Amino acid sequence: MGMTIAEKIIARAAKVSEARAGNIYVVELDHLMSNDGTTHLTIDMYNKLKNRKIYDKSKLVWIVDHNVPCDSPKTAASQKKMRDFAKENGITFHEGDGICHELMIEKYVNPKELIFGADSHTCSYGELGAFGTGVGCTDYLYAMVTGKSWVLCPETLRFNFTGALQNGATARDLILTIIGRIGANGANYKAMEFAGPGMKNLTMSDRICICNLCVEAGAKTALMEVDDIARAYLKEHGREAADGFVSDEDAVFEKVYDIDLSEIVPVVAKPHFVDNVSPVSEVEDVKINEAFLGSCNNGRIEDLRLGASIIKGKKVAEGVRFLVSPASRDVYDQAMAEGIIETFMDAGAIVVNPNCSVCWGSCQGVIGEGEVLISTGTRNFKGRAGDKNSFVYLGSAATVTASAIAGKIVGAGEV
Amino acid sequence: MGKIFKYGKDVDTDQIIASQYLLYPTIDEMKAHTFESLDGDFIKKVQPGDFIVADENFGCGSSREQAPAVLKACGIKAVLAKSFARIFYRNSINLGVPVIVCSEVYDHVERGDELELNMEEGYVEVKGVKYACTKVPAYMKNILDQGGLLASLDK
Numbered sequence: 001m002g003m004t005i006a007e008k009i010i011a012r013a014a015k016v017s018e019a020r021a022g023n024i025y026v027v028e029l030d031h032l033m034s035n036d037g038t039t040h041l042t043i044d045m046y047n048k049l050k051n052r053k054i055y056d057k058s059k060l061v062w063i064v065d066h067n068v069p070c071d072s073p074k075t076a077a078s079q080k081k082m083r084d085f086a087k088e089n090g091i092t093f094h095e096g097d098g099i100c101h102e103l104m105i106e107k108y109v110n111p112k113e114l115i116f117g118a119d120s121h122t123c124s125y126g127e128l129g130a131f132g133t134g135v136g137c138t139d140y141l142y143a144m145v146t147g148k149s150w151v152l153c154p155e156t157l158r159f160n161f162t163g164a165l166q167n168g169a170t171a172r173d174l175i176l177t178i179i180g181r182i183g184a185n186g187a188n189y190k191a192m193e194f195a196g197p198g199m200k201n202l203t204m205s206d207r208i209c210i211c212n213l214c215v216e217a218g219a220k221t222a223l224m225e226v227d228d229i230a231r232a233y234l235k236e237h238g239r240e241a242a243d244g245f246v247s248d249e250d251a252v253f254e255k256v257y258d259i260d261l262s263e264i265v266p267v268v269a270k271p272h273f274v275d276n277v278s279p280v281s282e283v284e285d286v287k288i289n290e291a292f293l294g295s296c297n298n299g300r301i302e303d304l305r306l307g308a309s310i311i312k313g314k315k316v317a318e319g320v321r322f323l324v325s326p327a328s329r330d331v332y333d334q335a336m337a338e339g340i341i342e343t344f345m346d347a348g349a350i351v352v353n354p355n356c357s358v359c360w361g362s363c364q365g366v367i368g369e370g371e372v373l374i375s376t377g378t379r380n381f382k383g384r385a386g387d388k389n390s391f392v393y394l395g396s397a398a399t400v401t402a403s404a405i406a407g408k409i410v411g412a413g414e415v
Numbered sequence: 416m417g418k419i420f421k422y423g424k425d426v427d428t429d430q431i432i433a434s435q436y437l438l439y440p441t442i443d444e445m446k447a448h449t450f451e452s453l454d455g456d457f458i459k460k461v462q463p464g465d466f467i468v469a470d471e472n473f474g475c476g477s478s479r480e481q482a483p484a485v486l487k488a489c490g491i492k493a494v495l496a497k498s499f500a501r502i503f504y505r506n507s508i509n510l511g512v513p514v515i516v517c518s519e520v521y522d523h524v525e526r527g528d529e530l531e532l533n534m535e536e537g538y539v540e541v542k543g544v545k546y547a548c549t550k551v552p553a554y555m556k557n558i559l560d561q562g563g564l565l566a567s568l569d570k
Contacts, residue, residue, distance in 0.1 A: 037477075074440060137480045150554065185425075185471055383429060
């Protein structure tokens with residue numbers, strides 16, 4: 001019986017010839033990523049250990065991205081702890097360079113790797129053929145000190161894509177549609193593997209968007225094959241254009257879904273759940289107070305270009321705050337060079353630094369009681385973006401930008 | 416014996432502990448905000464030894480370990496749910512907080528009922544009725560028994 005991509009990656013990490021879903025393996029990790037959401041706690045726990053030793057510091061990447069710029073003295077103390085420890089121990093450290101997953105993808109991830117990140121959207125690395133999974137700080141610390149961890153090898157749900165996105169539908173609409181269909185629990189503990197002839201019609205940015213959101217269906221990870229498009233990305237970004245694993249012909253998938261990309265329409269996830277998905281056309285007269293274009297899901301140059309193309313020559317609706325946050329310094333630089341930042345500024349948008357920003361709901365663009373946000377962020381749980389009595393809709397860069405112009409939720413076709 | 420705090424489906428980590436508290440220096444400073452927007456009464460009423468009983472997909476959302484950590488700091492003895500989100504489950508086991516899948520108990524109890532947990536034999540008892548629970552897998556039970564994952568590092 002053949003293996004899935006997930007099984008092959010785990011077999012490699014466990015140094016065994018074969019891995020099967022349902023079994024637990026002790027594995028070595030290729031990278032260990034942690035951000036300012038939890039590293040301060042990891043450090044405190046580390047300092048309480050009797051035997052303090054980092055197994056292999058070259059595998060650690062620490063990134064300050066959630067509360068940037070710093071919002072309070074408490075945060076400053078937590079970030080200082082992280083910054084100081086990284087410096088004292090020679091740990092690769094980024095602050096203000098962008099969102100952790102964007103940086104990992106731009107700089108560090110390689111095919112076939114098994115990566116732990118102390119952040120749920122670590123499932124984002126599948127487009128580079130890597131198995132990334134979110135863990136908490138105890139798991140992170142254990143792996144940091146021993147170089148190893150235990151993983152339950154997941155079953156795989158396979159999604160076969162055919163056709164191409166069209167009529168204004170984007171990768172964001174695609175993954176929201178999938179999550180809406182299978183539910184917030186529909187992929188719990190599973191690997192979501194995306195393949196099929198439709199893949200060649202998806203850009204790297206599309207693929208990152210798809211993988212990134214899989215945790216919202218409960219998935220352990222998201223995976224894809226490494227094709228010429230992915231190899232070209234690796235080469236452009238200073239890494240070897242290596243091969244990834246491919247699921248065997250006779251690999252066993254728990255379930256197979258066939259998805260025709262040409263049938264996808266623009267959708268939104270309505271409050272307060274990511275699987276509460278409806279076509280944009282069915283959302284009527286929902287006025288918004290704030291719009292957000294950014295996050296690890298839709299903060300890349302392609303997303304900014306899309307937003308800029310829609311808003312060029314137009315203005316943000318009166319009374320609406322439209323925040324735009326490029327996902328990394330490189331994206332920001334490129335957006336400046338292409339005149340995209342100017343386009344957003346001319347339209348009246350508020351362009352902020354690369355960080356988790358509005359999605360994180362803690363330090364930028366926080367919304368108040370009764371307010372409505374439409375966002376390219378990853379989640380819309382109650383109170384996520386600010387007041388416990390506020391409302392968050394999730395949508396694509398196109399839907400968010402169009403809504404910012406209209407002052408209410410609309411599709412790009414209506415502005 | 417402890418009293419039940421009953422919550423529904425898809426209780427996410429933002430409800431358990433909101434983003435704005437996560438960068439507080441310690442769990443102790445965060446715990447006062449546990450379930451702040453979902454149930455303002457929780458922090459006033461919770462006592463060590465109490466339980467959470469929930470529907471499907473408890474703990475969905477973020478990987479923030481602060482979520483099971485604040486529950487532990489508030490004295491919650493175990494969380495029983497019809498199903499758990501993956502990262503929350505793993506984090507709870509690693510911290511030594513029992514997370515037990517129990518498909519029956521949710522539909523038959525009320526907030527405030529007294530619950531007794533028998534992990535070894537795999538059941539809970541409420542108002543004289545026993546409800547079977549899925550036994551925690553051996554590998555994870557081992558971690559729980561030693562008081563969490565980090566206990567093995569100091570051996």
